[in-house]
Amino acid sequence: MRTNSGGRAGWRRWIITSALAAAGLLFAKPVAAQVSFSVFGDVDYQALHDNGNMLNPAGTTNAFSAPRLELFLTSTQGKLAFLAETMFEVGDANEFGIDMERIESGYLFSDKFRLRVGRFHTAIGYYNDAYHHGRYFQMTVDRPTMVRFEDEGGLIPAHSVGLHADGRLPLGGGGNVRYDAEVTNGRGSDPGMVDNLTDPNNGKMFNLRLRFEPTAIDGLVIGGSATYDVIASQPDATGMGPLVSIRELIFGGHLAYLENRIHVITEYLFIQHHNDAASWTGNTQAAFFELGYDAGIIGPYVRGEWAHFAADTATNDPFFAQNALFINRGSNKSGIVGIRSLLSDYLALKLEGEYVIRDEGGSIRSVAAQCAFAF
DSSP states (O other): OOOOHHHHHHHHHHHHHHHHHHHHHHOOOOOOOOEEEEEEEEEEEEEEEEOOOOOOEEEEEEEEEEEEEEEEEEETTEEEEEEEEEEEEEESSSEEEEEEEEEEEEEEETTTEEEEEEEEEEETHHHHHHHHTTTOOOOOOOGGGSSOOOGOOSSSOOEEEEEEOOOOOOEETTTEEEEEEEEEEEEEESSTOOOOOOTSOOEEEEEEEEEESSSTTEEEEEEEEEEEEEEEEEESSOOSSSSSEEEEEEEEEEEEEETTTTEEEEEEEEEEEEEEETEEEEEEEEEEEEEEOOOOOOOEEEEEEEEOOOTTHHHOOHHHTGOOHHHHOOSSSEEEEEEEEESSSSEEEEEEEEEEEEETTTTEEEEEEEEEEOO
């Protein structure tokens, strides 16, 4: 009698092979995502003299500072991307605190459509989401005043929490149009707040930015943005009393060119606040022009800035009345002259002087030096 020993042996081999494969899948370690890790920071010195006016006392200060250290994590797996930017930063109490500046997850569907969720830099103007928290990458010691971060007195909602969509649409041989569209939590109840967890009035901020990148001039960016929000503002710095509703419209335009060692960025902002309770509408305007040249080891730069607040901001706009730029400078004009030296791919030295003229009287003169690093 013949037996099918070869068949039984084949089945045994198949069963053993399948069991080993299943065990391998069960106990195998998952493929770890490749995470890139960078560190940014700076050490500064500033000497400042304020000759004062009716609102600001005269005085002279000078100090060294180690204001911030940033840990920057990124990971990309195919079309999926993740980013986390954690900042160790000195606060008003002269002690370091931890702040999560950005945390984003994104998916690239195509060049025409990418979707991101999380906390990100709002797509207003050029500077805000072109330069982040690492001072090594920017030409000057500090950001232009109108686009500084919320806790530094900037006029814009620099950070937002919500949804961001962007993409590039080709225009044949003429160039590309890039768009950014955002739906996020609105501004916080005071100018230094970002609504990370809750939205005080449950309303949402809407922002749209359009840019044109012409093929004829490689590197040129021309764009504009529009933002709408309803702010549930604290009535004053004490945080007491009912919130005041302020409808905010922000319109901006920008032009940037950073090619052939030339650095040109200019922006304009028009911000309208309407206080429903006071039946008041006030317009704030600001602009800056930054010009630099990368001459190799030494790169000179200049920047001019202008900001104008509505005359009765202090009494009718409780939100901007608490803004650090309004309190310290008010409506003003300023100019900066400086040099930057890139000693290596990891270290930049900067030296600059600034002169500020307040419209209400008084001026500020300062000299600042910075050693910024990126590893």
